[in-house]
Amino acid sequence: MHDDAAHLPGVADDGAVPQEGAAPSARAARVSRRGLLGTLGGGAVGAVLGGAAVALGRGSAAAFEPAASSAAPATAIVEFMGEHQAGIVTPAQDRMHVAAFDVTTTSLDDLVSLMKDWSSAIGFLSRGLPVGGSAGAGGDDLLSPPEDTGEAVGLTAGNLTVTVGFGRSLFVDAEGKDRFGLKSKLPEALIDLPHFPGDQLEEARSGGDIVVQACADDPQVAVHAIRNLSRIGFGRASVRWSQIGFGRTASTSKAQATPRNLFGFKDGTANVKAEDASVVDEHVWISGLEGESAWANGGSFMVTRRIRMTIETWDRQNLGEQQLVVGRAKASGAPLSGGEEFTEPDFAKKGADGPLIDVNSHVALSHPSRHSGAQMLRRGYNYTDGTDGLGRLDAGLFFIAFVVDPRTHYVPIQNLISKQDLMQEYVRHTGSGLFIVPPGINMAGSYLGKSLLEG
Amino acid sequence: MHDDAAHLPGVADDGAVPQEGAAPSARAARVSRRGLLGTLGGGAVGAVLGGAAVALGRGSAAAFEPAASSAAPATAIVEFMGEHQAGIVTPAQDRMHVAAFDVTTTSLDDLVSLMKDWSSAIGFLSRGLPVGGSAGAGGDDLLSPPEDTGEAVGLTAGNLTVTVGFGRSLFVDAEGKDRFGLKSKLPEALIDLPHFPGDQLEEARSGGDIVVQACADDPQVAVHAIRNLSRIGFGRASVRWSQIGFGRTASTSKAQATPRNLFGFKDGTANVKAEDASVVDEHVWISGLEGESAWANGGSFMVTRRIRMTIETWDRQNLGEQQLVVGRAKASGAPLSGGEEFTEPDFAKKGADGPLIDVNSHVALSHPSRHSGAQMLRRGYNYTDGTDGLGRLDAGLFFIAFVVDPRTHYVPIQNLISKQDLMQEYVRHTGSGLFIVPPGINMAGSYLGKSLLEG
Numbered sequence: 001m002h003d004d005a006a007h008l009p010g011v012a013d014d015g016a017v018p019q020e021g022a023a024p025s026a027r028a029a030r031v032s033r034r035g036l037l038g039t040l041g042g043g044a045v046g047a048v049l050g051g052a053a054v055a056l057g058r059g060s061a062a063a064f065e066p067a068a069s070s071a072a073p074a075t076a077i078v079e080f081m082g083e084h085q086a087g088i089v090t091p092a093q094d095r096m097h098v099a100a101f102d103v104t105t106t107s108l109d110d111l112v113s114l115m116k117d118w119s120s121a122i123g124f125l126s127r128g129l130p131v132g133g134s135a136g137a138g139g140d141d142l143l144s145p146p147e148d149t150g151e152a153v154g155l156t157a158g159n160l161t162v163t164v165g166f167g168r169s170l171f172v173d174a175e176g177k178d179r180f181g182l183k184s185k186l187p188e189a190l191i192d193l194p195h196f197p198g199d200q201l202e203e204a205r206s207g208g209d210i211v212v213q214a215c216a217d218d219p220q221v222a223v224h225a226i227r228n229l230s231r232i233g234f235g236r237a238s239v240r241w242s243q244i245g246f247g248r249t250a251s252t253s254k255a256q257a258t259p260r261n262l263f264g265f266k267d268g269t270a271n272v273k274a275e276d277a278s279v280v281d282e283h284v285w286i287s288g289l290e291g292e293s294a295w296a297n298g299g300s301f302m303v304t305r306r307i308r309m310t311i312e313t314w315d316r317q318n319l320g321e322q323q324l325v326v327g328r329a330k331a332s333g334a335p336l337s338g339g340e341e342f343t344e345p346d347f348a349k350k351g352a353d354g355p356l357i358d359v360n361s362h363v364a365l366s367h368p369s370r371h372s373g374a375q376m377l378r379r380g381y382n383y384t385d386g387t388d389g390l391g392r393l394d395a396g397l398f399f400i401a402f403v404v405d406p407r408t409h410y411v412p413i414q415n416l417i418s419k420q421d422l423m424q425e426y427v428r429h430t431g432s433g434l435f436i437v438p439p440g441i442n443m444a445g446s447y448l449g450k451s452l453l454e455g
Numbered sequence: 456m457h458d459d460a461a462h463l464p465g466v467a468d469d470g471a472v473p474q475e476g477a478a479p480s481a482r483a484a485r486v487s488r489r490g491l492l493g494t495l496g497g498g499a500v501g502a503v504l505g506g507a508a509v510a511l512g513r514g515s516a517a518a519f520e521p522a523a524s525s526a527a528p529a530t531a532i533v534e535f536m537g538e539h540q541a542g543i544v545t546p547a548q549d550r551m552h553v554a555a556f557d558v559t560t561t562s563l564d565d566l567v568s569l570m571k572d573w574s575s576a577i578g579f580l581s582r583g584l585p586v587g588g589s590a591g592a593g594g595d596d597l598l599s600p601p602e603d604t605g606e607a608v609g610l611t612a613g614n615l616t617v618t619v620g621f622g623r624s625l626f627v628d629a630e631g632k633d634r635f636g637l638k639s640k641l642p643e644a645l646i647d648l649p650h651f652p653g654d655q656l657e658e659a660r661s662g663g664d665i666v667v668q669a670c671a672d673d674p675q676v677a678v679h680a681i682r683n684l685s686r687i688g689f690g691r692a693s694v695r696w697s698q699i700g701f702g703r704t705a706s707t708s709k710a711q712a713t714p715r716n717l718f719g720f721k722d723g724t725a726n727v728k729a730e731d732a733s734v735v736d737e738h739v740w741i742s743g744l745e746g747e748s749a750w751a752n753g754g755s756f757m758v759t760r761r762i763r764m765t766i767e768t769w770d771r772q773n774l775g776e777q778q779l780v781v782g783r784a785k786a787s788g789a790p791l792s793g794g795e796e797f798t799e800p801d802f803a804k805k806g807a808d809g810p811l812i813d814v815n816s817h818v819a820l821s822h823p824s825r826h827s828g829a830q831m832l833r834r835g836y837n838y839t840d841g842t843d844g845l846g847r848l849d850a851g852l853f854f855i856a857f858v859v860d861p862r863t864h865y866v867p868i869q870n871l872i873s874k875q876d877l878m879q880e881y882v883r884h885t886g887s888g889l890f891i892v893p894p895g896i897n898m899a900g901s902y903l904g905k906s907l908l909e910g
Contacts, residue, residue, distance in 0.1 A: 095674075144773050154712065154715070240842070246675060246701070247606075264605020311682065319597045330601065385841065387659075
């Protein structure tokens with residue numbers, strides 16, 4: 001079958017290789033017996049990904065409109081195009097699948113085509129459409145692999161957002177050598193994160209040349225997006241690590257209730273909210289870069305940390321200890337200095353035995369007042385990945401934060417937390433990544449990363 | 456802190472051990488400084504799990520009613536008590552967390568107390584209440600670990616069902632020795648599953664003395680249940696493996712639309728549906744056992760198989776091949792012999808080149824007509840667990856089926872599939888389990904497994 005299929009346009013381009021197992025000759029015979037080969041050339045095969053990219057290039061949202069027969073419900077759609085990428089200030093969806101990719105090509109042209117193909121696909125996926133916009137799970141073309149893997153057919157767009165970022169390793173290799181002629185455009189702030197005290201990072205859960213964050217109301221929608229982008233990337237990029245997050249641990253809109261993390265505490269009470277535009281502008285969006293780094297204006301930095309919680313240990317601590325560590329009341333989320341959830345903590349307020357909020361509590365050490373006012377837009381997720389072989393759940397927080405500059409808005413904060421935070425006793429950082437998220441697509445014919453790759 | 460806490464009733468019973476890291480003396484000093492020790496004895500500490508079990512024993516659903524101040528919304532509740540356990544014919548919820556436990560105690564009394572404690576906790580959790588029924592995430596007792604870990608506070612019950620089953624290894628050890636005096640009650644059908652052709656089972660994903668399946672609309676609710684039961688089990692049972700499933704792949708009610716698996720095909724079209732009571736009675740519920748196995752009547756057998764799909768290979772196959780393998784049309788789910796999704800397959804119907812449905816397609820080999828009419832109630836879930844180190848997503852189907860007898864309703868079917876099914880080229884079985892699910896709690900004062908443990 002492969003031998004036949006490889007002659008079709010759009011299939012060889014898709015990187016088809018012989019499947020494992022059966023002998024090609026037997027498989028060709030099998031398909032032939034089904035009478036499928038008789039339709040060769042009769043279907044609408046085409047170079048589908050290229051075609052989709054062209055559709056994007058036509059510059060109209062209407063280019064994504066489906067044929068009536070394959071229309072997904074036009075509900076729960078987050079606009080993909082805009083000055084900034086979606087999935088940052090978008091109200092945090094409940095589910096996430098994030099993947100980091102290693103770029104396996106050495107060709108800048110291939111990298112450009114990958115970003116074009118991904119941008120096109122994200123445009124379709126964001127509208128709840130199959131990749132390519134066709135019937136997705138089927139159609140009539142029996143001789144080509146379906147353009148879309150199909151498992152999201154019948155689901156809504158689920159408020160899917162797909163957010164793409166670039167790692168430092170995309171610009172320079174481990175020896176500092178320029179990989180794609182992009183080294184001069186490497187923003188200074190895209191550093192190698194330092195080793196923080198207590199880090200137990202696993203190489204296989206860290207780094208990556210490109211990150212893709214898919215968030216949606218429905219996990220099947222998020223997984224479908226990552227899986228199809230992975231598929232499109234075949235031969236150009238391969239998945240380095242991926243992580244499912246089952247429940248959001250931050251609100252990015254004042255309209256959202258504050259969710260709880262696996263410590264059982266409300267998380268993200270003091271998060272940057274989309275409604276505070278001036279705060280977002282100051283602390284999230286990159287601006288004012290000049291010269292060869294100017295391409296990144298309108299983007300942001302994305303920090304990812306896989307933070308395993310030693311939940312079995314945590315669960316054995318008494319409520320007083322738990323609240324002491326966090327600095328907030330477990331039930332209400334109010335700071336221990338009093339008030340309700342959104343009351344500003346009063347670190348000076350004392351009880352009979354000293355400050356009501358411990359100086360080494362998490363809320364005290366991470367508070368902007370300790371960090372020249374620096375704030376992060378957090379967008380993390382609870383995760384559970386089976387067990388560790390010692391009868392303990394491998395569970396915790398997949399931390400994601402978007403910041404204007406990690407040198408001022410992440411590294412000093414994490415350093416202080418890693419050194420002093422009482423919470424460190426209950427967490428282990430097992431994965432880490434830093435990526436620069438390019439600006440969004442705000443004009444027809446563009447694609448994610450164009451300002452970097454063609455600027 | 457531990458030294459102090461250990462003197463409290465309900466805490467030592469909970470298996471508290473010194474936490475990692477800090478020295479007990481330093482921690483005691485820390486808590487003391489917060490002025491918490493002054494409340495010792497003043498709180499409503501109590502032996503909470505035992506108390507909850509007593510509440511169940513009072514025999515009234517009202518025993519689970521919360522105090523007004525901590526009431527979770529009384530919505531989305533599946534009744535926990537009944538002739539059969541919930542979570543089998545319950546309309547399949549969208550999300551799942553399942554865990555298998557190794558029993559670490561050698562005491563039958565401990566095993567009994569574990570099942571009592573779990574039954575009590577499941578009663579609370581099924582009503583959307585924190586374990587113990589108290590405020591859960593807080594309350595006023597600063598000196599005890601909260602009875603509930605808290606991350607589901609504010610969520611509904613999410614239609615949570617928790618279903619418990621026993622593995623053969625609970626009855627006899629690897630040498631066939633009686634572990635808890637239950638060997639004579641081991642039902643004949645609770646066999647060691649044979650090795651099926653192509654099996655690539657991983658020990659760390661297989662087996663287990665007890666299985667706990669938590670299904671809910673919200674994954675945070677399902678994870679919360681497993682986590683709290685794991686916690687309650689400390690010192691008596693430890694997690695052997697656990698698996699998150701993000702999307703259901705079967706319908707168990709005619710009111711549910713058929714979902715899609717990660718092959719992109721509708722899955723479970725021909726599943727046993729709860730509405731067909733006589734089919735369920737014949738193919739799902741154990742009945743008619745006599746003598747020492749009679750305790751199992753009203754129960755069922757649960758088969759679990761972690762089936763990794765080689766989705767990258769699958770995704771490169773053309774639509775014709777994919778449909779040939781499954782025996783159904785990808786878009787509609789209709790059998791290739793024609794009709795629509797729920798049309799019965801016609802295996803005799805021929806086209807120009809032979810049967811329209813290949814004799815080695817999945818639908819042909821798994822059809823009840825090949826297996827003396829045997830049907831399974833399937834309740835599987837799509838999963839994605841990161842990557843495999845080769846840039847491929849570790850994704851597939853966590854297969855769950857409930858059957859009246861695995862010797863007639865699973866083994867022969869899997870044997871045929873493993874030997875001949877075209878689909879085998881695209882899957883690898885990496886985990887396996889067989890458990891007997893005892894009947895439900897249909898009277899006050901009972902608990903899951905009582906008919907086995909006390910019968």
